[in-house]
Amino acid sequence: MLPTVQFRSRPAIIDLSWGHPRPDLLPVDDWAEAYGTAIRRYRSAALTYGRGQGPGPMIDWLCAHLAVTDPPGPRPAEVFITAGASHALELSCSLLIRPGDPILVDAPTYHLGLRILADHGGPLIPVPTDADGIDPAATRELIGELSRSGRPPKLLYLVPTHGNPTGRSLCVARRTALIEALGDLPVIEDDTYRELSYDGPAPPSLFALSGGTVIRIGSFAKTVAPGLRLGWLTARPDLVAALTRRGYVDSGGGVNHATALAMTTFGYGRHVERIRQAYAGQRDALVSAVAAALPDASFAVPAGGWFLWLRLPPGLDTARLLPAAEAAGVSYVPGDRFYVTDADSRRLRLSFSMLDASALRAGVHRLADVTRLAETAQPAPG
Ligand SMILES: Cc1ncc(COP(=O)(O)O)c(C=O)c1O
Numbered sequence: 313m314l315p316t317v318q319f320r321s322r323p324a325i326i327d328l329s330w331g332h333p334r335p336d337l338l339p340v341d342d343w344a345e346a347y348g349t350a351i352r353r354y355r356s357a358a359l360t361y362g363r364g365q366g367p368g369p370m371i372d373w374l375c376a377h378l379a380v381t382d383p384p385g386p387r388p389a390e391v392f393i394t395a396g397a398s399h400a401l402e403l404s405c406s407l408l409i410r411p412g413d414p415i416l417v418d419a420p421t422y423h424l425g426l427r428i429l430a431d432h433g434g435p436l437i438p439v440p441t442d443a444d445g446i447d448p449a450a451t452r453e454l455i456g457e458l459s460r461s462g463r464p465p466k467l468l469y470l471v472p473t474h475g476n477p478t479g480r481s482l483c484v485a486r487r488t489a490l491i492e493a494l495g496d497l498p499v500i501e502d503d504t505y506r507e508l509s510y511d512g513p514a515p516p517s518l519f520a521l522s523g524g525t526v527i528r529i530g531s532f533a534k535t536v537a538p539g540l541r542l543g544w545l546t547a548r549p550d551l552v553a554a555l556t557r558r559g560y561v562d563s564g565g566g567v568n569h570a571t572a573l574a575m576t577t578f579g580y581g582r583h584v585e586r587i588r589q590a591y592a593g594q595r596d597a598l599v600s601a602v603a604a605a606l607p608d609a610s611f612a613v614p615a616g617g618w619f620l621w622l623r624l625p626p627g628l629d630t631a632r633l634l635p636a637a638e639a640a641g642v643s644y645v646p647g648d649r650f651y652v653t654d655a656d657s658r659r660l661r662l663s664f665s666m667l668d669a670s671a672l673r674a675g676v677h678r679l680a681d682v683t684r685l686a687e688t689a690q691p692a693p694g
Pocket of ligand 1: 396471
């Protein structure tokens with residue numbers, strides 16, 4: 313039989329590479345109930361072609377929800393319902409990017425986001441960053457240089473809140489400076505991890521700080537379930553209207569209509585609170601295991617999201633180390649996947665979303681053993 317899911321299980325490997333949810337945290341029964349409630353409540357309206365921008369009850373629900381999680385929240389005309397954040401990124405690119413258009417990207421940033429962007433334009437150009445993330449003044453200079461050389465960038469993509477892979481969030485001062493520095497350049501803010509904040513609320517979105525000029529994309533993949541393929545974007549009303557006018561929306565109606573209606577009947581707040589506590593516990597387990605077993609590696613404790621961005625000691629290259637790690641029964645994503653150029657070869661991404669605390673600890677011990685072996689195999693300094 314053909315496989316049902318994307319995840320490929322390798323039983324001998326404790327796999328810290330996948331940014332997938334822990335299966336037993338997926339709300340199987342509650343979602344079945346939400347679907348049933350939505351079908352009974354909306355009857356044939358749940359099963360016919362949906363309204364292009366998204367069904368009214370979902371847009372109202374989302375506006376009210378975002379007004380609490382990231383005030384002041386969008387107006388209804390600023391929202392478009394999508395089939396996940398990836399789809400929101402794909403749609404935004406289809407409006408804004410033509411082949412050959414230069415696209416600015418944060419460094420490092422979400423590796424599969426880079427693939428979606430590369431499908432549309434190119435080249436991808438990394439922005440200047442430091443330990444705190446994107447540098448607004450240097451980015452303004454880069455935009456000026458590119459424009460003077462006849463290659464003005466058409467877009468900036470970044471994950472400024474609990475970023476993938478870094479777990480880092482851009483501070484408010486940099487957010488404000490960045491919006492100022494970018495002028496009219498369209499920005500796509502990937503806000504997928506905002507609600508998985510473990511140590512207090514996340515900083516306001518670029519969308520909120522910009523008064524709605526930034527395109528923000530969001531998802532229910534991490535907070536509810538990726539298989540729903542449900543997400544959204546908030547943007548200027550003219551961009552939302554342009555998406556709503558696209559031929560495929562005219563032909564097929566709103567995206568993922570029945571699932572969007574079911575979301576409005578699901579006990580979202582209670583569910584997110586429960587998984588936030590579970591993922592915070594997994595974050596803590598991974599952080600303590602890494603601190604104890606890999607004392608010479610460095611990392612910042614992620615205040616949210618699903619990832620720990622680890623830096624191994626000098627001399628180790630995480631892409632080269634991966635086959636040995638997998639042979640020893642542990643996997644991760646080498647850091648170079650998250651860069652367009654100038655990768656930091658000592659970095660790797662560990663995901664704490666899919667495994668419980670004891671599996672995370674066991675994975676870290678295997679990683680520590682492999683790292684120690686690789687260190688001792690290095691030639692002694694001459
Ligand atoms: C930053 C970021 N954006 C988007 C996605 C994909 O979201 P979706 O499943 O809603 O397409 C992910 C998933 O790993 C992610 O980490």
